[in-house]
Amino acid sequence: MANAWTEVDDIALCEAWEEAVTNPPPRGQGGLWVRVQQIFGQLRGPDHNRSVDALSSRFRVVRLECERFDRYFKRVEREMPDLDEDDQKAVALINYRHDEGQDFKHVSEWEVVADSFINYDNAYHVSMSPMVNEDFNEDPEIIKLRRSERFVKPAAAVLSPYVAYKRLKDIKAKRLRNEDRQIEFIKHWYPNCGSKHLSLIVGNSVGPNFWESLLGMDGRGWLSDDHIFGWMIHMYHSRNESDRWSILTPYFQNYFRYTAVDHTCKGYFTGQVDPFPSIHTVDEVYVPLYIEGAHWFLGVFNLLNYTLTIYDSLLNAFEKERTDVVCHINFVFDHWLRIHGYNAHRPLPLTYPFRVIYATDAPQQSGVLGDCGVWVCIFLDRLINKKPLNDDKDTQKTAERMRRQLALLFYDSVLPDTTTDNNLGDDDPVLEM
Structure with a gap:
């Protein structure tokens, strides 16, 4: 019987999936999940090998839970834009535990693959027609897995120009929003900073x-x-x-x-x-x-x-x-x-x-x-x-x-003041450069 999945296994699985969808294998070399299996083996070693079916099944479980938590995080991000990302994540975890009745157990995995889900889901889709050209010498289970994903090639390799541009624009807009909040903080902070x-x-x-x-x-x-x-x-x-x-x-x-x-x-x-x-x-x-x-x-x-x-x-x-x-x-x-x-x-x-x-x-x-x-x-x-x-x-x-x-x-570069009451407080944001 295969060993139970550990957090280290789940993280390695997510990292392997992200690497596979970012740098997809050429057609005719086994497909996405064979590539995931290869990378997972490199990350965890020969003593932790898993079958393609086991990897894909476990990933669907982890992905479902990560996507569920991601909805909580996106809601907090919309409703509380003044919080930094760590605080938004903390609030989302509290909301998840309150609504779902249990803690979210895949925070590290979510941090690895959350953005890749967006890229992957916006990749070009292919027809589900039986006329799709496939290598019938391949394992039928591999063909089934490839069909289930419904993609020619995943992730950034085949993002449409619109999706790629929109993602870059969203990242830039988020960075500017963060800078705006930081500048506004400094404007309110400096008159009484001493x-x-x-x-x-x-x-x-x-x-x-x-x-x-x-x-x-x-x-x-x-x-x-x-x-x-x-x-x-x-x-x-x-x-x-x-x-x-x-x-x-x-x-x-x-x-x-x-x-x-x-x-x-x-x-x-x-x-x-x-x-x-x-x-x-x-x-x-x-x-x-x-x-x-x-x-x-x-x-x-x-x-x-x-x-x-x-x-x-x-x-x-x-x-x-x-x-x-x-x-x-x-x-x-x-x-x-x-x-x-x-x-x-x-x-x-x-x-x-x-x-x-x-x-x-x-x-x-x-x-x-x-x-x-x-x-x-x-x-x-x-x-x-x-x-x-x-x-x-x-x-x-x-x-x-x-x-x-x-x-x-x-x-x-402001240094803590240990001699007065003008110390930087714990609530003061750390501005990332």
């Missing part, structure tokens, strides 16, 4: 005005150096050791203007201050620049051809002020390199040390908010990650999406 420390902004705390300006709730939307510093640290988190770029802090512009050269400034050059790499290991250095009290833009120093490229989202404004800042940073950066021994043998320049280039293809901001700081973050992301620089049909919407991304990122 002072918070962020893992992306070490050594400094931020208050409600940090979130207010980031979300544009103050009517201006001006990003501070804290916002840009936090995005810089985020970019460094994804940097590989072999990458040949560096980003200097948004405070670097003021070195040599208001303060003397200090140990930290030297650490940016030597790589002794984490996460900055040694300048000797990079080819490009990105420097956020600003016109005091008015405007942010980005400068990119190329150490191979000695150029300074300016990316500005308001290229036709602040021309005189921008020229002054570019002139200042050009000489400051060259001096910073020289005092630490980088290319000190080069003769002192009679004009600009770095040839200045203005990127005329940089996207230009629009809208009522001061999005220049937002566009510095976008430029950093696109240039470093080799993305198209200018593919924006609506730069205002692009900036709005970036503000949302920044808000979710910074909220996710």
Whole structure:
């Protein structure tokens, strides 16, 4: 007598079925359930082999119960959209136990195959006519099983274009709904959040005005150096050791203007201050620049051809002020390199040390908010990650999406406050990036 089905068996069966319907076997190689049997054997080993009939019969039982629970889950999803997915599942389990008089025992199996049921049931159907072309040398039981499924090929391999598009659209819509709920939470949370420390902004705390300006709730939307510093640290988190770029802090512009050269400034050059790499290991250095009290833009120093490229989202404004800042940073950066021994043998320049280039293809901001700081973050992301620089049909919407991304990122980096009553509570959502 075959061993009783265990939870491990059921999970392996569901995983085998999902793999089989996602990557169906070619016709003439035994059909769907023979493929399921092969995968199940690989997952559970030779000591747990099951016949095709046993596998298909057990799967129908598990599938029936999973589909029954899925109806409870879909109802909670519709009626309680503000809950996150784990809470929706918990409510659905309670409702199932109340209505069915027993616990739902296949949660893990449901998590494996729930989405695949939708794909599989929307695949192309075939005629049940006896004229269907089949290999009559196959086992009659296998032919019977194939007919019972009523599909040529299952799952994503043969989803109609409409079904495939609708599923992707539904996934995107759900993600946007989740983001909308998270952003609304942050809008209600920040006015009374007090002072918070962020893992992306070490050594400094931020208050409600940090979130207010980031979300544009103050009517201006001006990003501070804290916002840009936090995005810089985020970019460094994804940097590989072999990458040949560096980003200097948004405070670097003021070195040599208001303060003397200090140990930290030297650490940016030597790589002794984490996460900055040694300048000797990079080819490009990105420097956020600003016109005091008015405007942010980005400068990119190329150490191979000695150029300074300016990316500005308001290229036709602040021309005189921008020229002054570019002139200042050009000489400051060259001096910073020289005092630490980088290319000190080069003769002192009679004009600009770095040839200045203005990127005329940089996207230009629009809208009522001061999005220049937002566009510095976008430029950093696109240039470093080799993305198209200018593919924006609506730069205002692009900036709005970036503000949302920044808000979710910074909220996710909020550190627990162990000294005040401003701790993140258990009810505060964890925002997934």
